[in-house]
Amino acid sequence: MSNATTAAHGDNYLNHEKGLWSWLSTVDHKRIGLMYMATVLTYFLIGGIFALLIRLELLHPTQTIMDANTYNRMFTYHGAIMVFLVVVPAIPTTLGNFLLPMMLGAKDVAFPKLNLASYYVYLAGGLFATASLFLRGADTGWTFYTPYSIRTSGTVILVLTGAFIAGFSSILTGLNFIITIHKLRAPGLTWSRLPLFVWATYATSIIQILATPVLAITLALLVMERVLRIGIFDPAIGGDPVLFQHFFWFYSHPAVYIMILPAFGVVSEVIPVFSRKPIFGYKAIAYSSFAIALIAFIVWGHHMFVSGESEFAAFLFSLITMFVAVPTGVKVFSWVGTMYGGSIRFNAPMLYAFGFLELFTVGGLTGVFLATLAVNVHLTETYFVVAHFHYVMVGGTLMALLAGMHFWFPKMFGKMYSESCARVAWFLILVGFNVTFFPQFILGAQGMPRRYWSYLPEFTLLNQISTVGSWLIAAGFLFTAFYLIKALISGEKAPSNPWNALTLDWQTPSPPPHDNFPVTPIVTDWPYEYRPDGAIVPIQGAAPLPA
Amino acid sequence: MQFPNLMPIAATDAAVRWNSLYNFLLGISVFFFVLVIGAMILFIIKYRAREGAKTFYFRDHHFLEACFIAIPTILLLGIFGWGYSVYNSMMRPPADALEIHVIGKQWLWQFQYDNGRTTIGNLYVPLNKPVKLIMTSQDVIHDFFIPNFRVKSDVVPGMYTSVWFEARVPGEHQVFCGMYCGTSHSQMLAKLVVLNDQQWAEFQRGKKIGPQPDARLNLAAEDTTADPSEAQAATIEPVSLATQGRAVFETKGCVSCHSAGDPTHGGANIGPSLAGIFGKNAALQDGQTIRRDESYLRQVIEQPQSHLLKGYQQSVMPTFKGLISETEMNSLIAYIKSLK
Numbered sequence: 016m017s018n019a020t021t022a023a024h025g026d027n028y029l030n031h032e033k034g035l036w037s038w039l040s041t042v043d044h045k046r047i048g049l050m051y052m053a054t055v056l057t058y059f060l061i062g063g064i065f066a067l068l069i070r071l072e073l074l075h076p077t078q079t080i081m082d083a084n085t086y087n088r089m090f091t092y093h094g095a096i097m098v099f100l101v102v103v104p105a106i107p108t109t110l111g112n113f114l115l116p117m118m119l120g121a122k123d124v125a126f127p128k129l130n131l132a133s134y135y136v137y138l139a140g141g142l143f144a145t146a147s148l149f150l151r152g153a154d155t156g157w158t159f160y161t162p163y164s165i166r167t168s169g170t171v172i173l174v175l176t177g178a179f180i181a182g183f184s185s186i187l188t189g190l191n192f193i194i195t196i197h198k199l200r201a202p203g204l205t206w207s208r209l210p211l212f213v214w215a216t217y218a219t220s221i222i223q224i225l226a227t228p229v230l231a232i233t234l235a236l237l238v239m240e241r242v243l244r245i246g247i248f249d250p251a252i253g254g255d256p257v258l259f260q261h262f263f264w265f266y267s268h269p270a271v272y273i274m275i276l277p278a279f280g281v282v283s284e285v286i287p288v289f290s291r292k293p294i295f296g297y298k299a300i301a302y303s304s305f306a307i308a309l310i311a312f313i314v315w316g317h318h319m320f321v322s323g324e325s326e327f328a329a330f331l332f333s334l335i336t337m338f339v340a341v342p343t344g345v346k347v348f349s350w351v352g353t354m355y356g357g358s359i360r361f362n363a364p365m366l367y368a369f370g371f372l373e374l375f376t377v378g379g380l381t382g383v384f385l386a387t388l389a390v391n392v393h394l395t396e397t398y399f400v401v402a403h404f405h406y407v408m409v410g411g412t413l414m415a416l417l418a419g420m421h422f423w424f425p426k427m428f429g430k431m432y433s434e435s436c437a438r439v440a441w442f443l444i445l446v447g448f449n450v451t452f453f454p455q456f457i458l459g460a461q462g463m464p465r466r467y468w469s470y471l472p473e474f475t476l477l478n479q480i481s482t483v484g485s486w487l488i489a490a491g492f493l494f495t496a497f498y499l500i501k502a503l504i505s506g507e508k509a510p511s512n513p514w515n516a517l518t519l520d521w522q523t524p525s526p527p528p529h530d531n532f533p534v535t536p537i538v539t540d541w542p543y544e545y546r547p548d549g550a551i552v553p554i555q556g557a558a559p560l561p562a
Numbered sequence: 563m564q565f566p567n568l569m570p571i572a573a574t575d576a577a578v579r580w581n582s583l584y585n586f587l588l589g590i591s592v593f594f595f596v597l598v599i600g601a602m603i604l605f606i607i608k609y610r611a612r613e614g615a616k617t618f619y620f621r622d623h624h625f626l627e628a629c630f631i632a633i634p635t636i637l638l639l640g641i642f643g644w645g646y647s648v649y650n651s652m653m654r655p656p657a658d659a660l661e662i663h664v665i666g667k668q669w670l671w672q673f674q675y676d677n678g679r680t681t682i683g684n685l686y687v688p689l690n691k692p693v694k695l696i697m698t699s700q701d702v703i704h705d706f707f708i709p710n711f712r713v714k715s716d717v718v719p720g721m722y723t724s725v726w727f728e729a730r731v732p733g734e735h736q737v738f739c740g741m742y743c744g745t746s747h748s749q750m751l752a753k754l755v756v757l758n759d760q761q762w763a764e765f766q767r768g769k770k771i772g773p774q775p776d777a778r779l780n781l782a783a784e785d786t787t788a789d790p791s792e793a794q795a796a797t798i799e800p801v802s803l804a805t806q807g808r809a810v811f812e813t814k815g816c817v818s819c820h821s822a823g824d825p826t827h828g829g830a831n832i833g834p835s836l837a838g839i840f841g842k843n844a845a846l847q848d849g850q851t852i853r854r855d856e857s858y859l860r861q862v863i864e865q866p867q868s869h870l871l872k873g874y875q876q877s878v879m880p881t882f883k884g885l886i887s888e889t890e891m892n893s894l895i896a897y898i899k900s901l902k
């Protein structure tokens with residue numbers, strides 16, 4: 016790799032302009048993507064510290080390090096930060112921003128200034144939410160269920176405002192991406208040649224645009240209820256507390272797919288590259304994202320089977336929810352099918368894709384338990400649910416984010432990281448994750464409810480195993496931070512296409528020039544044309560690459 | 563420290579049915595997990611990159627993809643149907659179920675029985691008899707969760723929800739609050755105590771029941787020898803819930819407008835007679851009909867204008883919202899239900 020040169024002409028998006036202000040005022044989608052990445056990772060660190068403290072408190076059945084009120088604030092902020100500020104924006108705003116125009120062969124997104132505005136809106140939302148930490152905090156849980164969230168003291172309004180504002184960032188980004196995909200595809204890049212990451216981003220953007228306004232309205236109503244006592248959610252003044260749950264899940268169920276669809280996109284890119292084989296079932300994977308996006312809007316009631324919802328509603332919601340598993344299964348089978356007969360390489364991105372498959376399969380299968388009416392009644396509101404959604408959201412989205420970060424790190428920074436370090440960290444995170452969350456399935460089945468500051472002595476052993484697991488995850492992430500930072504500073508120079516991938520984002524120097532492509536590429540084939548003899552044909556007619 | 567059981571005991575027939583469904587899901591999940599991850603590992607080993615090895619080339623396989631869709635769909639529909647049938651039986655109490663009122667408040671559980679007794683923290687129920695809990699909350703949403711019975715339901719202020727069960731295992735069963743409700747959510751616990759026939763008869767007569775064995779440890783019914791001082795208490799006849807409700811009916815002034823089909827109770831007729839209305843449909847002013855269940859009665863009493871009856875232009879009935887406590891409301895409803 017030593018003689019592979021990068022950025023032969025020296026000018027790339029990182030050094031195109033210099034100084035802090037050139038970053039803060041940039042409209043370059045790549046730089047905005049990196050700014051998002053820095054911010055998302057900062058919030059991830061904060062949310063992660065809360066998670067470690069939560070697990071530490073649960074080391075013993077009664078008080079370990081904090082009182083119940085502190086604990087309740089911890090899980091509220093852990094949830095709110097991780098959902099609204101980390102997992103929802105993580106892939107679309109970081110990898111999405113960086114890659115979407117590059118995969119399309121475009122110079123930038125359709126509305127670069129709006130893109131920068133979205134970033135600041137997101138930042139403002141995050142600051143509002145976290146500012147409340149330094150005041151009295153909020154103890155509502157990230158779900159803000161009424162009437163508790165109306166009656167409890169604390170700075171609930173600040174957190175609500177934060178989530179409200181961050182929502183607009185999500186809407187604007189979604190809008191920007193959809194228009195970009197429609198309008199800025201390179202010549203020859205037809206819909207059936209779009210990379211699957213782009214398809215996934217498209218489906219995600221639709222949900223972002225359609226669902227997020229409902230969240231905004233709901234949170235605004237809740238703020239009004241707290242301040243003006245308008246009587247819409249609080250039964251004491253004539254409201255209906257269950258109505259809030261309907262509104263809330265009408266957003267928050269689709270939000271689950273805002274979190275996971277982009278992850279599907281990343282995995283669909285990584286697996287063919289490291290299997291050296293065309294993706295299996297391209298159309299099935301692309302369309303199933305839309306099937307999921309569609310069904311996502313009509314299953315919210317599965318969060319409310321024990322809320323007093325009518326039997327008929329429960330019947331319908333359970334039935335429809337079952338159908339979510341079908342397109343999801345199609346994807347999983349297709350990814351495994353892609354590996355069949357390939358020539359599999361074990362670079363860090365692929366390892367994370369394996370991790371994704373393992374965790375996501377467990378998460379998906381346990382989702383069927385929760386969709387099944389009678390079974391749900393016992394398992395809902397217990398640690399089983401906690402384990403399930405961590406397997407899906409962390410095991411799915413976070414593993415995919417890690418896969419993506421390791422995959423595109425050379426492209427983003429023009430540097431290579433140490434593969435052996437990456438393997439160690441991957442192992443720690445994957446094992447740690449299973450050690451942390453698998454025992455929680457058992458705890459939940461045994462009946463331990465979630466959001467419990469103290470618990471019965473018989474739950475001790477499994478809780479302690481789970482806590483130890485959280486330390487393994489933390490060690491894995493610290494190590495990841497260490498070797499990635501080291502790579503940034505002193506990593507080997509990366510070639511323009513270290514993985515021999517075929518999508519357009521790889522057909523340009525690493526790091527890419529300010530305008531992405533020296534010459535607008537012309538696309539002549541789909542991006543998964545991996546030939547049996549392993550020959551790399553520069554199928555996508557991009558500009559000639561430097562040596 | 564002993565490694566805990568994977569599941570709580572199954573102390574009702576419904577819980578046993580629940581277990582079969584759960585075990586089936588477990589089996590099928592293990593099967594698919596092994597299928598997917600097994601295939602992945604197999605491919606990783608078999609098709610790891612080797613010098614000069616050729617890869618396969620195929621993009622789709624329509625038959626295979628159709629199977630990916632068809633097989634899970636059929637399985638999932640079956641699972642759905644099974645889940646619904648168990649759920650259905652868990653939601654439909656037999657008509658003769660014993661009714662007990664549950665009130666949740668931050669952070670304790672209170673129980674009101676037909677015989678007029680009230681207990682806090684311990685819910686006493688008879689063995690082998692269907693029991694229906696009619697539940698509401700005095701403040702925020704709580705959730706009544708009995709793992710050994712596999713039932714749970716949110717307990718929501720301003721409305722009634724219910725669960726029912728027929729306990730097969732005597733002794734104490736753990737109850738949790740399943741819905742986050744603030745500071746002491748994790749301490750909002752209760753014990754459900756299943757009494758054998760004799761103990762239940764004693765409880766009915768007002769006798770205090772001592773601690774019972776943990777249902778998990780002692781599956782056989784055991785007689786606890788009665789404390790003599792308790793036997794004294796047994797002679798005091800408690801006032802039944804409906805009788806308490808009759809008193810509320812008088813003190814809150816309902817009696818000045820409503821007749822109760824009860825001659826000792828005057829024949830006021832400003833409002834309709836409440837005799838025998840429970841469970842029947844009401845015709846409303848706006849043309850709708852609605853079944854008169856507990857939630858209906860509660861809403862009418864709290865906000866009469868929300869369900870104006872046919873034939874009334876406007877309601878002269880005052881709004882009782884905030885004027886009747888949850889315990890009074892339960893007794894009032896028990897009284898109206900008892901009117902024939």
Ligand SMILES: [Cu+2]
Pocket residue numbers: 267268271314315317318
């Ligand atoms: Cu959902």
Ligand SMILES: [Cu+2]
Pocket residue numbers: 704705739740741742743744746747748750
């Ligand atoms: Cu609670």
